[in-house]
Amino acid sequence: MAKGMIALSTVFVITPFSTLYKYLSVPVPTIRIKRTKVANRSEVSVGDAIRFKFPTDDRPAVLIHLEPGEYKYGDYRNESQVKVLNNDEFVAYDTICTHLGCPSNWKSSAKELPCPCHGAAYSAIDGTVLKGPPPRALPKIKLDIDDNGDIYAVGYESGLPLFGMESIAFEEETNE
Numbered sequence: 815m816a817k818g819m820i821a822l823s824t825v826f827v828i829t830p831f832s833t834l835y836k837y838l839s840v841p842v843p844t845i846r847i848k849r850t851k852v853a854n855r856s857e858v859s860v861g862d863a864i865r866f867k868f869p870t871d872d873r874p875a876v877l878i879h880l881e882p883g884e885y886k887y888g889d890y891r892n893e894s895q896v897k898v899l900n901n902d903e904f905v906a907y908d909t910i911c912t913h914l915g916c917p918s919n920w921k922s923s924a925k926e927l928p929c930p931c932h933g934a935a936y937s938a939i940d941g942t943v944l945k946g947p948p949p950r951a952l953p954k955i956k957l958d959i960d961d962n963g964d965i966y967a968v969g970y971e972s973g974l975p976l977f978g979m980e981s982i983a984f985e986e987e988t989n990e
Contacts (some may be wrong), residue, residue, distance in 0.1 A: 842935045845869055845984045847969050852877050852906065855963035860902050863920035866956060868908075868967045869984060873976070875955060876927070877906045877965065878920050878938055885925050887939040897939050904954035906967060907941050913948040928950065941973060957976070 847869045858864055858879040868875040868912035873955045880903045886894045907927065916931035926944055927936040934946025952974030958966045969986040976982075 827863075834960065838918050841956075842981060844985050847984050848979045848985050849958070849987060850967045852957075852965045855879075855904075855959065855965065860906075861922045863922070865909075866967070868906075873979075874917055875906055875967070876920055877904060877909050877957075877967075878906055880925075880938055883925070883929075885939045887942055887945055889942045890944050894937075894944055904957055904959065904965060905938065906957055906975055907936070908955065908973070909955040911938075911948055912943075912950050912952065912977050913946065915977050918952065918954040943986075953971050 825874075829927055850866070852866045853864055858877060860879050860881045863876050863878040866875050866877060867872065867873055880899055882899050882901060884896050886896050887897050888894045909927070910916075910930065911918050911929040911934055913929065913932055913934055916929050918927045918929040918934070918936060919929050920938070924935070925938050927938060927941075927947065928934065929948070932947055934948045936948070936952045937944055937945040939955045943951060951973050953976055954971040955967050956969040956971045959970045960966070970984065974984060
């Protein structure tokens, strides 16, 4: 009889917590990333950039046509390094600063993406923090360039979660 009473009282104690857990544990929303045409190679001059929206219609991103030359990369807290590009190359980033969410911009003369709010700057090569307070790199967008020169954003190479969207999971669209 005592064992039955203990078991019953345990059920009465645990049940409210399991109900509360179910209420509080909301499933993580998922956004399916769609292959998004950004531009054609011919539309972005070497050294220039264009803005676009990715992965949603309200999320700013930038496509940069890097010119050959030297670029800093790697987090400044661990000593930045220099990489030499021998050919022009395309890269793309989410432009929301990982510090407090200000929009960063491409600055071709400095070959970096500065954030105007707190003096931060990101590498054009890999999005790492070159200076300032951001805790992590800018998310780098994965690109696909077809035979016609059309450039598509297809997912992320690095840097998730996106600032302000930390509770959202991203899933790349598959062509099945």
